Amino acid sequence: MPTLDSNLSTNTAAVMPALVYTGLQAGVELATRPVPAISGVDDVLVRVAATGVCGTDRGILLGNFPAVSGVILGHEAVGEVAAVGPAVSSLRIGDRVVINPTYYCGTCRPCRRGSPAHCQAKEGREIGVDCDGTMAGYIALPERFAHPLPDGMSLRRASQVEPLACVLNNLEAAAPRPGDHILILGAGPIGTLCAFVLAAQGARVSLAERDPQRAELARSILPNRVSVSAGPTTALRPDVIIDTVGILLEEALERIEDGGTVVVMGEREGVGAMVALRSLVTRGLRVVGAGPYSPRDFELALDLADDLPLEALITHDLPLERYAEGFGLLGAGPLATGGYGAMKVLLVSNERGLS
Ligand SMILES: [Zn+2]
Ligand SMILES: [Zn+2]
Structure with a gap:
């Protein structure tokens, strides 16, 4: 797998592996993509540790859930902050985080009325669906969507906070x-x-x-x-x-x-x-129908996860390049056998794994 040089902030030639939705029958391919640049002053770059394969990802592969071809899949992710924009105040390099993939703008009418779950500016901002997701080496995103983990919470457990x-x-x-x-x-x-x-x-x-x-x-x-x-x-x-x-x-x-x-x-x-x-x-x-969860649900989940042994749900963790096996265990893609061989599969994005 490609690794980054230490001079991440210049970021000129750094590349990463990425699982890309092709829109074709086969569904996905492992590609090499540039490491995303921090574009906003309050953006952070997160080195992804692992991403859970979700029913949404499975649905995309099976043609049951619409996604934009060419996007990097994945949205249930944990990782570590690798770089921060100049205005980032809540996170530092090295902080372990879980990603809230439900972006909201904060300024549209539903957001202003306290319903960011129903934000009207979501199009093109649903990660792993219509913009690049986390089944990759890195993701850049505004700091408010990267939640620091409580001390002592394992990345493995935190990977279940989003579901x-x-x-x-x-x-x-x-x-x-x-x-x-x-x-x-x-x-x-x-x-x-x-x-x-x-x-x-x-x-x-x-x-x-x-x-x-x-x-x-x-x-x-x-x-x-x-x-x-x-x-x-x-x-x-x-x-x-x-x-x-x-x-x-x-x-x-x-x-x-x-x-x-x-x-x-x-x-x-x-x-x-x-x-x-x-x-x-x-x-x-x-x-x-409940609609998407709100930032409040995400914070509550993070608190509750402290007391629940959520890692019990994870039956498999596989390196990103073994994605076909991971999807196959969930009944999707060319390696599917018809039934389910797994509960939650994590795709591990870098050689440091979940430690
Ligand atoms: Zn999901
Ligand atoms: Zn909004």
């Missing part, structure tokens, strides 16, 4: 009451993380997953009190259902208790559902 922010945002939308039975559909990293957080809070939670390998992986990670089954049990009607698969709304509405809430969490391009609207009225059902 945890996503989960916290959706759990807030679900608004379970004490004693509610919560059913999570799908035992991927997000579904398993939902169950992990809810179980830690003492909630009554169960998980349904049809893929036997995924179900087994989830079982091995979660506390015993979380039941993991192939399908929802008919004995109990859940008060809250979180559909992390993103295509199970009709099934969820059939199974939910009257007065219950269904959170649609998985994102699938072009998927719809037939809903008998009368039943929403007569049964008092809520169907909600």
